[in-house]
Amino acid sequence: MGKSNLTRVLACLIACLIMVSMVVLPAQAEPLDTSAVSAVLIDAASGTILFEKNAHEKREPASITKIMTMLLALETIEQGRLQLDEEVVVSENAHREVDGDGSVVFLELGERRTVEELLIGIAVGSGNDACVAIAEHIAGSEAQFVELMNKRAQELGMTNTNIANVHGMPDPNHYTSAYDIALMCLEAIRFPQLLKYTSIYEYRYRDDPPLILWNTNKLLAWYEDVVDGLKTGWTTKAGYCLAATGQKNNFRLISVVLGCPVPRSHFQEAIKLLNYGFANYTSLLVADKGEVRATLPIVRGTKHELPLSCGRRLAVTVPKGEESNVTWELELSDDWLEAPVAQGTVLGKIIAKKDGQSVGLTELVATENVGRLGFGGLFRRVLTIWLAK
CATH class of the missing domain: 3.40.710.10 (DD-peptidase/beta-lactamase superfamily)
Structure with a gap:
């Protein structure tokens, strides 16, 4: 190998070493020791x-x-x-x-x-x-x-x-x-x-x-x-x-x-x-207790739709730097409801996931009671809709 070629190879090696030294590795938790039993x-x-x-x-x-x-x-x-x-x-x-x-x-x-x-x-x-x-x-x-x-x-x-x-x-x-x-x-x-x-x-x-x-x-x-x-x-x-x-x-x-x-x-x-x-x-809040995260339509109910709130606070704890690995999914019991529906009825859930694996969930519950419309109430609703057209 000529002298000029050897010089170029050494220069490349030095450049690679400098680049490697500049790479920031993911932070790792230091081993923890305690005198507690x-x-x-x-x-x-x-x-x-x-x-x-x-x-x-x-x-x-x-x-x-x-x-x-x-x-x-x-x-x-x-x-x-x-x-x-x-x-x-x-x-x-x-x-x-x-x-x-x-x-x-x-x-x-x-x-x-x-x-x-x-x-x-x-x-x-x-x-x-x-x-x-x-x-x-x-x-x-x-x-x-x-x-x-x-x-x-x-x-x-x-x-x-x-x-x-x-x-x-x-x-x-x-x-x-x-x-x-x-x-x-x-x-x-x-x-x-x-x-x-x-x-x-x-x-x-x-x-x-x-x-x-x-x-x-x-x-x-x-x-x-x-x-x-x-x-x-x-x-x-x-x-x-x-x-x-x-x-x-x-x-x-x-x-x-x-x-x-x-x-x-x-x-x-x-x-x-x-x-x-x-x-x-760090702790990532996925859903807070009482937070409304979905609604479902109701057939023959005193209301047209029912908000669903989280039954408890749902958070996921991860090492710092891994926050982007946390996702969540919404699952509902059905596409619609038929009245009556009692407050607190479980109608779905939010599932927290880390790296695709489930790490926690909170149930979604009915925020209020919704009664069933009788014939008179149903007739008035239809009439109101017809008159509004």
Whole structure:
């Protein structure tokens, strides 16, 4: 090979190397390590697991248990069987917690507190006495309330959970898993009040003698622009635990870390998980709850057509850069309907897909009742149409 040819070949090779070096490869999520014994990170909109470590291992949850106590109270309010301003009289059993080893808000025997005040006492002060007081008020006894907690846990799919008390004090039969806690948190964040109460950092609970409650969830201060609620927990056996939720750009994540080894490590590990999720993933809204996405014509109905709305929020979580791989399809039960049609009747669905594979769906339901026209109504409709011509 001549000298000039060799020079040209070397120049081409150098040019190729420069071009290769300029190519930007797709971003890859960095491997994530955590000192938590078990952990999970999920997208709150879709329930997608973004990271997990021993997520189904049974562990003591300590005071994270209190999320379930608050959840049941708020569900009872939602059902109309309890009011936030309803007064609760503190029993001897609840007051007895003041002499125990757990955290309390120093409720006095016979003291009257509203349901909301007790919920704040649980959310901010982690009060075991407040847990017992509200449990007895709702179910008649702590034991009966624990039965309700276990029933609700099973309904939520918390298959590695058994609850022995309302506050999370150590008990061989009291356990759950990081994944089960995430399922519980998914349900809990449906209630704005729960996020409101668990995001309070400081609260004056009593004037005489003065009692200021301080939230043990330091992420409310350290990561205040993101984290807005849920609960810490600690016992010698459970280690340092935290269920935290936060959002950026309407993308909400739930992080659960259990068994962190040293003080404050649960905060550091939760921040690590949340930052990992926000840096590497995004959530695409396919359909919002209540959003009208289709209409169907109705034969012999009091209305000509019926709007169909989404039964629940449907979102898909994907690694950043893969947003274009998400599509959706609309499926309707029929081309038309015959009256009557009841509100809430399922008449179709929206299916979300990623790379052509189904990753979620929401049902489309009738937005209202549509009655059937009798002979008189049908005659008037025909006459109106005829006169309009």
